[in-house]
Amino acid sequence: MELTALVTSSLDPAQVRRRAVEAATRLVDAERASLLVLEKRRGRLFFDVALGDDTGALSRMRIMPGQGIAGHVFESCTPEIVHDVAADPRHLVAADSTTGYVTRDMLVVPLSCRGEKLGVLEIINKREGSFTPRDLELASALAGQIAIALMNARLLARVRSAYLEAWVYAAVLAIALTAAGAWLLSALR
Secondary structure (H helix, E strand, O other), X not given: OXXXXXXXXXXXXXXXXXHHHHHHHHHHOEEEEEEEEEEOOOOEEEEXXXXXXXXXXHHHOEEOOOXXXXXXXXXXXXXXXXXXXXXXXXXXXXXXXXXXXOOOOEEEEEEEEOOEEXXXXXXXXXXXXXXXXXXXXXXXXXXHHHHHHHHHHHHHHHHHHHHHHHHHHHHHHHHHHHHXXXXXXXXXX
């Protein structure tokens, strides 16, 4: 899948997330898409990437797992198509009010890897017609690849951090040994 290669071709987490959202809109021919990621410390989902939100208003918004359609999909780990968002009682009207955008229909898939819930990918407003089970299947496949790419990028960041920490410790040890050696030489004279 060409889109999967696009998403997984970078180890920069921000770039992976942005490419994922762009790929999702192209994959199912939708107007917009967003990536909501779990903020582990606070247990909330935030809009990490929101294509079409030129105001940045969604990036300040936080939702709890179970809140809204995206929060429900995150909590249940079950992908969903909602054909009439306005009629769904879970719809977060505040998101549309904040951006001035009208969400008609939505396809939402969970992102998880190795049993860890990472977030959700929501794809908004099919350009022509309605979202189909095939769209859900394609988005779910892409979501699996996105989750793996996100997890790999996180692991690489941890490895880089550990490497840097080890390098700093080695440098401090080298300085200490040099100083100790100099002190020992001066003490022996």
